[in-house]
Amino acid sequence: MTSSASHTSPVLETARRAREAAAVLAPLPRTARDAALHAIADALVERTGELVAANAEDIARARAAGTAESIVDRLTLTPERIAAIAADVRQVVALPDPVGEVVRGSTLPNGLDLRQVRVPLGVIGIIYEARPNVTVDAAALCLKSGNAVLLRGSSSAYASNSALVEVLRDAVQSAGLPADAVQLVPGESRDSVRELMRARGLVDVLIPRGGASLIRTVVEESTVPVIETGTGNxxxxxxxxxxxxxxxxxxxxxxxxxxxxxxxxxxxxxxxxxxxxxxxxxxxxxxxxxxxxxxxxxxxxxxxxxxxxxxxxxxxxxxxxxxxxxxxxxxxxxxxxxxxxxxxxxxxxxxxxxxxxxxxxxxxxxxxxxxxxxxxxxxxxxQFGFGAEIGISTQKLHARGPMGLPELTSTKYILTGDGHTR
The missing domain is CATH 3.40.309.10 (Aldehyde Dehydrogenase; Chain A, domain 2)
Structure with missing residues (x-):
């Protein structure tokens, strides 16, 4: 990719805006993030009609393409399913906030105070297939843990995901948070996925959710760090x-x-x-x-x-x-x-x-x-009592097994002295 192309890339521009939003999110208190999640849950219910209408476009396209009914069912949004998704968001609100948690700390022999605290990862990209409910689940978990999220769903759910993200962005903004904390990665071709996988420096981590071939492609071709989630033999x-x-x-x-x-x-x-x-x-x-x-x-x-x-x-x-x-x-x-x-x-x-x-x-x-x-x-x-998960990690670095909110954070050390020099 040439530098001029990179400057005009919609995918990279989206990632830049996400990075700016992440910097705003990181220091916000839990109350601000929870307010945004409440706004999302309310908006999903209030705007059910337009979400079902957008979803109908995807369903019609899927059936015209001869898609198996089991896949069509996973793609389908009904008022009942949207209400359940909103209820899941409210459950995320009730979960403990991992940001700011002290993982360990001590006073060193020289008098320095050392604390290791949880902080957001920053910008998380989610690449996933079929089910549009993942759009809301992923956004809610990322916001709760103080992260901006870039959502790249499958082309089969593009109309549904576009409508959902519009609802999410409006709700987030109404709560006083930057709308760019939640963005849909532009484009329906594989080129947009490749750009996202190579946005190292703008995107902090990618999490693929889907079949074995999707996960393998992201793991093997991405220059952005990847948390590999679970095929299950x-x-x-x-x-x-x-x-x-x-x-x-x-x-x-x-x-x-x-x-x-x-x-x-x-x-x-x-x-x-x-x-x-x-x-x-x-x-x-x-x-x-x-x-x-x-x-x-x-x-x-x-x-x-x-x-x-x-x-x-x-x-x-x-x-x-x-x-x-x-x-x-x-x-x-x-x-x-x-x-x-x-x-x-x-x-x-x-x-x-x-x-x-x-x-x-x-x-x-x-x-x-x-x-x-x-x-x-x-x-x-x-089932493990984490309240929610973004996926099940089968790799060994940073996160392993069901990934709850703590796994969507990193840590940093805060060192406090009183004029200490070495």
Whole structure:
């Protein structure tokens, strides 16, 4: 990009305005940010009609393009859904404010007072797919934590997102905050996404939310720091010492309670010592739940005609559907080895009555969340009591696991002396 092009780029100009807005937001008290969030919630309800009308354009375009109805449903805004989104914003208002929190502090031996305090990250770019509710969720969480936000949704929701951001900006401005604290990244082509990914120095961090290909593209091509969020190739390991009733319940819940989300289980591993007893029960329960099993030789033998042969592709797949890969392993260490090879680092669960087995599994498995005798479906900011989340980070720097408000902050050190010199 030439310097003259960069000066006229709408994307970079949007990022510059966001940076100016972030500088205004950072020192504001909680009351100012909460007032803006209340204004947003009220405005969403008051302007429901125009939001539904804009959303209808996206829905018509999606259906004309032959989009699957499941995707159309995720795209759809109704008055009831908008009311629920507004209620979610009000819940964000009630969450503890992370900005200004003292993470640690002490008086040094030389008398200097040292404090590490939470501060906003600055400008956060969110690149996401399909669901327009993410537009409001992301904006609310970023504002609550004192950040300006740049929103780049998918082209399929462009009319909906444009209308939503107009409502958000008007509400933010009515509360006395800069409207540029919330902006839609201009453009519907991939060029605007690439510009956002290369706006280093103007954008502090990017958070991609969507499918594996979107996340991989942002991680590999961005020069702006990226917090990688979660594809979920999650595993359930049923140990030799498992309570079989519990194991069946946890397996079915992990897989079938909502299969299209990142914390749904995609592989089940069973200790060989209980395979003969457990596999028929598991197959019956999974089949009743509508799940198709892609299994190794042991699973195929346990369910002739019910189990499709599993390949390396199955072990690597995040199905997001009523499918699960299944294998019998000789012991816990073999289960861990399988998980280490194929996991995306999201969530793994062990079902066991053995404290030693649970302890070894939690020590050896390196994922954001390791569940003992609990469903993988609990890996979620709301379920963890964080109130809300911007995504589930599967990387290890700065933030890992469900990202609540504290993960949308950085820290700085404040050093106070009395004429101290070194």
């Amino acid at each position: 999650c595993h359930v390991y049923v140990d030799e010492a498992a309570d079989l009733d519990m194991a069946v319940d946890i397996l079915v819940n992990s897989k079938a309670q909502r299969p299209s989300v990142c914390n749904a289980a995609e592989t089940v591993l069973v200790h060989a010592g209980i395979a003969e007893k457990f596999l028929p029960r598991a197959l019956e329960a999974l089949t009743q739940a509508g799940v198709i099993v892609h299994g190794d030789a042991a699973w195929q033998q346990a369910g002739p005609g019910l189990v499709a042969p599993a390949t390396d592709e199955d072990w690597a797949t995040e199905y997001l559907s009523y499918d699960i890969a299944a294998a019998v392993v000789p012991d816990l260490d073999a289960a861990v080895a399988h998980i280490r090879r194929w996991t995306s680092g999201h969530t793994e669960a062990i079902v066991t009555t053995s404290q030693a087995a649970a302890r070894r599994f939690t020590q050896l498995v390196d994922s954001t969340t390791v569940a003992v005798n609990a469903s993988t479906r609990f890996t979620d900011g709301g």
